[in-house]
Amino acid sequence: MIVNDLEFHNVAELEQAHGVSGLLLQRFPQKVRYALGTETRPNGRYVAEQSTGCEIRFVTEARILRVVMTATLGEGDIVIYNGDYVHSVHRLVPGRVHTLQLEKHARFGEVHKQALETGRFSSDVWRIGISRNYEAGIGFQVAFHHLETFGHVYRPPHAHELPSQTMLAYGSSITHGSGATVHHNAYIQQTARRLGYDLLNKGLGGSCLCEAEIADFLAEQPAWDIAVLELGVNMRDLFTTEEFTSRARYLINQIVTKNIGKPVFLITLFPNSSDHLVSEDNPLTNANKQFSQSIRDLHREFALPHLHLIEGHEVLNDFSALAADLIHPSDYGHIIMGERLAQRIAEKL
Numbered sequence: 001m002i003v004n005d006l007e008f009h010n011v012a013e014l015e016q017a018h019g020v021s022g023l024l025l026q027r028f029p030q031k032v033r034y035a036l037g038t039e040t041r042p043n044g045r046y047v048a049e050q051s052t053g054c055e056i057r058f059v060t061e062a063r064i065l066r067v068v069m070t071a072t073l074g075e076g077d078i079v080i081y082n083g084d085y086v087h088s089v090h091r092l093v094p095g096r097v098h099t100l101q102l103e104k105h106a107r108f109g110e111v112h113k114q115a116l117e118t119g120r121f122s123s124d125v126w127r128i129g130i131s132r133n134y135e136a137g138i139g140f141q142v143a144f145h146h147l148e149t150f151g152h153v154y155r156p157p158h159a160h161e162l163p164s165q166t167m168l169a170y171g172s173s174i175t176h177g178s179g180a181t182v183h184h185n186a187y188i189q190q191t192a193r194r195l196g197y198d199l200l201n202k203g204l205g206g207s208c209l210c211e212a213e214i215a216d217f218l219a220e221q222p223a224w225d226i227a228v229l230e231l232g233v234n235m236r237d238l239f240t241t242e243e244f245t246s247r248a249r250y251l252i253n254q255i256v257t258k259n260i261g262k263p264v265f266l267i268t269l270f271p272n273s274s275d276h277l278v279s280e281d282n283p284l285t286n287a288n289k290q291f292s293q294s295i296r297d298l299h300r301e302f303a304l305p306h307l308h309l310i311e312g313h314e315v316l317n318d319f320s321a322l323a324a325d326l327i328h329p330s331d332y333g334h335i336i337m338g339e340r341l342a343q344r345i346a347e348k349l
Contacts, residue, residue: 006147007057007156010200014144020070020097022143025054025130027202028217035213036204041238044207050139052076052176052183053201056128059161062152067100067128068145074133076140079182081127082108084119084193089131089182097145102126120196122161131183139205163198167191170218170251171230174270176203179328187315187329188228190338195345200224208234210247219254226263226345227255230312231295233269233327236287245294252298256307263306265345266299268292270312270337271319273326308348315341 001008008014013030014023026033028048036044056067069078071092080087080102087105092098108116108123116123130142147154169175169188177186184193192199202218210231218227229251235244256264269292274284292312299309316322317340321333329337 002156005058005155007055009055009057009198011054017070017072017143020072020143022070022145024049024072024141024143025051025056027051027054028214032213032217036207036211037209038238041207041209044204044209044211047139047204047207049141050176050205051130051142052132052140053199053203054130054142056144056147057157057162058126058147058154059122059124059157060126060149060152060154062104062149062154064101064103064150065126065152066146066148067102068097068148069100069128070094070097070143070145071140072143073141074138076133076142077131077182078142079129079131079184081121081125081129083116083121083123083125083127085123086184092140092142120163120193120198122157125157125161129183132177132180134181163196165197165225166200166223167195167197168200168202168218168221168224168227169230170202170204170208170214170227171267172203172208172234173205174203174233174328175208175228175230176201176205177334178205179323179325180331180334185331185334187334187337187341190335191228191341191345194338194342197226203230204234206234209238210235210244210251212247212250215251215254218251219258224259224262226265226349227259228265228267228341228345229255230267230270232287232291233272236274236284236291241287241290241294244291245298248294249298249301252302252307256302256304261306263308263345263349265308265310265348266295267310267315267341268295268312270316270329272322276319308345310341310344315344 033048
């Protein structure tokens with residue numbers, strides 16, 4: 001999305017903030033957000049308002065600039081990049097308008113341009129990345145107010161300054177990066193970086209329920225080349241195996257039939273505490289097994305050459321790489337997952 005000569009990446013709508021000035025960075029349009037969840041678990045309607053994974057991108061010759069932003073809910077971090085180079089990290093707290101004064105490091109002008117341009121992005125691209133708060137809470141939502149370049153022109157990045165291919169990801173809080181201390185450590189971010197892809201992260205913490213509305217929305221997104229679907233873990237205590245299978249089937253069908261030939265990767269459930277419970281007949285343990293088998297069965301049912309299956313236990317093969325809640329990966333876990341998932345995707349492309 002290009003608005004006022006700025007690129008708003010992974011943003012479906014810019015919505016006027018309530019109670020403060022500024023534009024909320026929304027990953028999903030309102031009509032989709034308001035259709036999410038169930039009567040007993042409506043969390044998706046507000047989880048979908050989290051801005052984590054959105055970016056504001058631009059190019060300018062200004063050496064010094066200011067970005068004005070507000071955290072409207074919980075606190076969280078903004079990570080600034082020059083291309084793929086991490087520039088700085090800034091903590092936003094709710095109730096305050098934050099002005100981030102940024103300066104391009106002088107060493108960029110001292111190094112041969114060819115040496116700098118080895119990443120996915122041109123180092124000329126400023127990326128204002130919406131990261132997260134490590135601790136669980138109400139979520140990190142950001143309102144953008146203003147970019148000040150002190151008279152210098154700014155523009156959205158050109159195509160050659162950006163990755164040539166884009167990955168679309170849908171899944172649980174694990175896909176959205178929970179457990180990582182900073183968003184670029186999330187396994188799906190690591191995967192995209194290692195493969196040279198840009199990323200549209202549509203993860204929904206605790207709220208990946210494969211609703212028809214989300215399936216239709218994802219299937220209609222035009223600007224992606226491969227998709228990764230991490231399904232099931234949020235649905236174990238809400239749906240039977242048959243209900244999960246029905247919802248997952250509709251999601252997969254919409255994506256593959258409206259995006260013919262594009263590679264789509266299905267991931268079975270990642271390891272978590274329910275795989276090793278003392279109780280031998282726990283419903284969550286059974287759901288882990290049954291839902292993963294359902295994903296395997298759907299892969300066989302569709303039998304498409306561009307629909308691929310990846311086992312979650314092969315991506316996260318070290319149980320100690322989980323955080324202490326024994327469901328979300330730690331930074332280490334996310335990083336090894338990103339490395340292993342990138343290898344498996346590369347083998348199938």
